[in-house]
Structures are given as C-alpha cells and as structure tokens.
Amino acid sequence: MANMSLEKQKMPELAPDIRNKNFEEVALGYTKEQALTEAARCLQCKNKPCVGGCPVQIDIPAFIKKITEEDFEGAYQIISASSALPAVCGRVCPQESQCEGRCVRGIKGEPVAIGRLERFVADWHMANAAEAPQKPRSNGKRVAIIGSGPAGLTYAGDLARKGYEVTVFEALHVAGGVLVYGIPEFRLPKSIVAKEIEGLKALGVKIETNMVIGRIQSIDELFEQGFDSVFIGSGAGLPNFMGIPGENLKGVFSANEFLTRINLMKAYEAESETPVWKGNRVAVVGGGNVAMDAARCAKRLGAEEVSIVYRRSMDEIPARKEEIHHAIEEGIVFRTLTNPTEVLGDEHQNVIGIRCVEMELGEPDERGRRRPIVKEGSEHILPMDTVIMAIGTSPNPLIRSTTPGLETNRWGCIVTEEATGKTSREGVYAGGDAVTGAATVILAMGAGKEAAKAIDEKLSK
Numbered sequence: 001m002a003n004m005s006l007e008k009q010k011m012p013e014l015a016p017d018i019r020n021k022n023f024e025e026v027a028l029g030y031t032k033e034q035a036l037t038e039a040a041r042c043l044q045c046k047n048k049p050c051v052g053g054c055p056v057q058i059d060i061p062a063f064i065k066k067i068t069e070e071d072f073e074g075a076y077q078i079i080s081a082s083s084a085l086p087a088v089c090g091r092v093c094p095q096e097s098q099c100e101g102r103c104v105r106g107i108k109g110e111p112v113a114i115g116r117l118e119r120f121v122a123d124w125h126m127a128n129a130a131e132a133p134q135k136p137r138s139n140g141k142r143v144a145i146i147g148s149g150p151a152g153l154t155y156a157g158d159l160a161r162k163g164y165e166v167t168v169f170e171a172l173h174v175a176g177g178v179l180v181y182g183i184p185e186f187r188l189p190k191s192i193v194a195k196e197i198e199g200l201k202a203l204g205v206k207i208e209t210n211m212v213i214g215r216i217q218s219i220d221e222l223f224e225q226g227f228d229s230v231f232i233g234s235g236a237g238l239p240n241f242m243g244i245p246g247e248n249l250k251g252v253f254s255a256n257e258f259l260t261r262i263n264l265m266k267a268y269e270a271e272s273e274t275p276v277w278k279g280n281r282v283a284v285v286g287g288g289n290v291a292m293d294a295a296r297c298a299k300r301l302g303a304e305e306v307s308i309v310y311r312r313s314m315d316e317i318p319a320r321k322e323e324i325h326h327a328i329e330e331g332i333v334f335r336t337l338t339n340p341t342e343v344l345g346d347e348h349q350n351v352i353g354i355r356c357v358e359m360e361l362g363e364p365d366e367r368g369r370r371r372p373i374v375k376e377g378s379e380h381i382l383p384m385d386t387v388i389m390a391i392g393t394s395p396n397p398l399i400r401s402t403t404p405g406l407e408t409n410r411w412g413c414i415v416t417e418e419a420t421g422k423t424s425r426e427g428v429y430a431g432g433d434a435v436t437g438a439a440t441v442i443l444a445m446g447a448g449k450e451a452a453k454a455i456d457e458k459l460s461k
Contacts, residue, residue: 002040002041002043003037003038003040003041004041005041005109006108006109006110007109008041008110008111008112008113009030009034009035009037009038009113009116011028011029011030011113011116012027012028012029012030012031013026013027013028014028016326016329016330016331020296020299020300020330020331021300022186022300023184023185023186023268023300024185024186025186025187026186026187026326027091029116029119029120029123030116030117030119030120035067035116035117035120035121036067036068036070038112038113038116038117039065039067039068039117040068041105041112042061042064042065042068042105042112043104043105044061044064044065045061045104048060049102049103049104050099050100050102050103050112050114051099052102053098053099053101053102054082054098054099054442055098055442055443055445055446055449056082056083056089056154056442056445056446056449057082058078058079058082058083058099058118059078059081059082060099060114062078063075063076063078063079063117063118063121064114064117066078067117067120067121072120072124072125072128073125073129075121076121076122076124076125076129079118079121079122082449083154083445084153084154084156084157084158084196084200084445085150085153085154085179085196085441085445086118086119086121086122086196087119087122087123087126087192087195087196088150088179088188088192088193088196088441089115089118089441089442089445090115090116090117090118090119090120090121090122090123091115091119091187091188091192092183092187092188092441093115093440093441093442094320094440095114095115096111096320096321096322098442099114099115100113100114100115126192126195132198132202133199133202133203134202135160135202135203135204136160136161136163136203136204137163138163138164138165138204139162139163139164139460140165141163141164141165141228141229141459141460142164142166142167142226142227142228143159143164143165143166143167143227143228143229143230143231143455144168144169144222144227144229144231145166145167145168145169145230145231145233146169146213146219146230146231146232146233146234146399147168147169147170147171147177147232147233147234147235147432147434148168148170148175148176148177148197148207148233149176149177149178149233149234149235149432149433149444150177150178150179150432150441150442150444150445150448151231151233151235151431151432151433151434151444151445151448151451152168152177152231152432152448153168153176153177153196153197153200153448154444154445154446154448154449154452155231155431155448155449155451155452156205157200157203157205158448158449158452158453158456159452159455160200160203160204160205162456164456164459165204165206166204166205166206167205167207167208167227168205168206168207168208169211169213170207170208170209170210170211171210171212171213171234172209172210172264173209173210174209174264175197175207175209176190176193176194176197177233177235178235178237178433178441179193179441180193180263180264181259181260181263181264182256182259182263182290182293183263183293184259184262184293184296184297185263186296186300187293190263213234213398213399214398214399214401214403215398215402218403219232219402219403219406219425219428220403220404228427228459229427229428229429229455229458229459230427230428230429231421231428231429231430231431231448231451231452231455232399232414232423232428232429232430232431232434233430233431233432233434233444233448234395234396234399234434235395235396235432235433235434235444236393236394236395236396236413236433236434236437236438237256237393237395237396238256238393238394238395238396238397238412239254239255239257239389239393240389240391240392240393240394241254241389241391242285242340242389242391244340244342244343245342245343246342246343246344246345246351247389249345249349249350249351250348250349250350250351251277251279251350251351251385251386251387252343252351252386252387252388252389253386253387253388253389254388254389254390255286255290255291255293255294255388255389255390256393258276258294258297258298259290259294259297261276262276262297262301268297268300268301276301277386278301278302278303279298279301279303279384279385279386280302280303280304280305280385280386281303281304281305281383281384281385281386282295282298282303282305282306282307282384282385282386282387282388283307283309283340283354283382283384283386283387283388284298284306284307284308284309284388284390285309285310285340285387285388285389285390285391286309286310286389286390286391286392287308287310287312287316287317287319287336288318288319288390288392289318289319289323290390290438291308291310291319291390292308292319292320292323292324292326292327293323294388294390295307295308295327295332295388296326296332298386298388299330299331299332303386305333306331306332306333307332307333307334307335307382307384308327308332308333308334308335308336309335309338309339309340309354309356309382310334310335310336310337311336311337311338311339311359311372312336312337312359312361312369312370312372313337314334314336316361316369316370317334317336335356335382337358337359337360337361337372338356338357338359339356339357339359339372339374340354340355340356340387341355341356341357342354342355343355343387344381350385351384351385351386351387352383352384352385353381353382353383353384354381354382354384354387355379355380356379356381356382357374357375357378357379357380358374358375358378358380359372359373359374359375360372360373360375361373392437392438393433393437393438394411394412394413394437395408395411395412395413395414395433395434395437399414399434400414403425403428405424406423406424406425406428407424411437413434413435413436413437414430414434414435415435416429416430416431416435419450419454420450420451420454421435421447421448421450421451421454422451422454429451429454429455430451431444431447431448431450431451432444432447432448
C-alpha cells in the first residue's frame, strides 16, 4: 500500500554547529527503515514522468519498486544499467530540478526523495556486494578518453561493458576530475569516488594519471598509437575573474584554486607542506554551487565571518536549495543585491576589503532572469582579508590549441553535433563541461552516455 504522506523522509544530518568545524559528510544517509518508508511514497506511474527528467534515463520507478521488495541489489543493478556513478549522483545531482521536479507527488506535497533513495541503494551495494563486476570479452576496438571527470567516466563505463578496450588519460595525479578536486569531502567523500572508479577498473578500464594531453602527447599521436576513437571530457577548469582592480592582490583566490588545494591537496591539514591561506573575514563572490562549496570550506578553516556576495536576490541565486539551506545553517552570511567593483589592499598588497555597490533588479534578460542595475549613491566598503572569485570557469585552451581542425566557439567550448558529441575532427567526440562550459555532474554524465552510444554505433558497423 502506498505511503500517502505529503512529506519526504528527513535526511539525517550532522548538527550545523558541529559540521561547520570539520570536513565530515553532512548528510548521513537513510536507514533501511527510512528507505522503505520513502520508497512506499512512489505511485509507480505508468508514464514515468521522473525518467524524462533524468539525463541518463534511469528507470526510477523500477528501482524504487525493488526497494519496496527489499531487493536492494536488484535496485542497484537497475540504476547501474544507466548510471556509471550511482553513489555520486545520489549525493550531488540537482534532483529537485530534474527527476524530482517531474514527480507527480510534488504537485500536492513534496516529491519522492529519488536522490536519497539512489544514494541508499548505492551505499548498500558498496557495503554488501560480494563480487566485483566481470570484465567483458574484448571486441578488439580501442578508445581513448581525455579526462576522468563524470563525462569521461560515464563514457568509459558504457563502452567497457560493451567490450571496448578503454584507456583514460588524466592530467592530475588522482582520477575523478571535478569529483575529487572541486566537490568538498563534506558533500562527496573521496572514498566514494574511489570505489566507483575501482568498479570501472574491474570492467577493464585503464587509467593513466599525470598525463596532460596536448603537452605530453597530442590527439593525433593517440590515433597513431592505434586508438580507434578519442573522447574529450577535459572539463572546464580555467577560472573566470571579474576584471576589476585589485584582483591580483594577496588574498584573492579563484574558487578553483581554493577548492583544489583543500579537496585534492588537503592543504588545510596542520602537517601540509603547502598550507592554504586561512582568512578571518572572507568574501565569496558568486551564487552557484561552487560559491557555496568555497564559503562552507572557508568557514571550516576557521573564518570568523564568511559572506556570499551576489549581485541578484535570493530568488535568483542558482545554487541548489539544499546547499543554500546548509550554508545558512552553518553561519554563512548572504549579501545579495551587492556587486564588487574593486578589491582594496594595504601597502603590502594584502586584501583589506572590497568596494561594492548595491543592485536592484530591472527587466528580465535573455534567460528570463531580471537584470541587475546599479543603485545610484550606494557605494560602500566591506572589510575583508580574503576574496574568493566563484563566477564560473571556461575550458582550458590546451586541447583546442594543439588539435588542428577542432572547432570551438567564442567561449572556447568544443562544438559538437547535438545528441552524439561528434566534433569537427573525424573520430573525435566530446562532452561535458568542455562542450557546455561549467554545468552539473549529471548533465556531463548524460553527454558521456550519448557520445558512447554514438561511437559504438559507428565502430560496431
């Protein structure tokens, strides 16, 4: 019998005044009883509107039904048939704007907690699965992947299951891309990412780290080595800045650098050889998930005050509602309708504040968001000793500058054929942030999945 409660099962969490001082995972996951109660809220709709909101097309009602039957491994197998990274997606996907956003239960209450159930199933599998997946028989085809982020790993998993010999080339010393350098431990434990990658290795995926394609070897050289196709999933790791005076002062970071040093290099630890600067009054400029991550990390490093400085209102802030909620609980200050115009420094070139103006919202822009306009006579100074710019990233120009004939747009993103990921170079496909600019993990996975299908259709003829 369906559970007709209008509310989701609450997710157990660490208390805000405890978690904002450590990097332990905030959300603790459902218990078995909570998962069964929540799964019973699913109405098993025949037309499956939730599936239409999933970029990788997981059969959501089917896996939830398996949960109600207490067949958690069966639920995992349904999810993993479509998703290479179930434990990751259950934690960081914006379900509220995708699968849960289309859930019928959301019309007169809260939607089914699809993401939390996916996480429960994936965590159960990791804790209880006795056997690693078996490597399929090789089909004799070799594919190369540049980048081990969500697009590349999805592409790798889908083709490895079909018997392709897959090699992933990762520029950093650890595989995982943005999953390891960009998303903090308290949202996505790195042990979870490592386990997902171990599952791909069991399928036969080879991962070569410290391999900067475009410097150590080119895409042309990969073809010369006998690869039948190359997929570019190199992400968008080049940080954007505002172009205002003072951005070169000591104490100004890109969110990319700040998060990489914390997440990948563990520079916050006392014994770190390259400790990260720990500010006391920190301004994070931007309103996306990366801004929330940077602000919450700064708080955990011991900052007395951390502010999100965002030029639009709380209604327009693009970060996930859950991340905003967690940030507020942890003591992050939101200075909305505020825009920096200059970073101020002292005689030693250290940051001492930011000059800002107040904004008001005018007519909607081309994306439907009301355009911010400067309010006359509103200039003011906010005392700060650290400024973190979290206003977006762009694809690194290395790949496009070393690959003749690879078409890119004016933002440096690789141009691809819709729904296939095919680029202007024969045999070269691309997907994820390298194509779209900075976006979500699940959209990158969806792009990797589409490209894998397209290259399989081409190479299997």
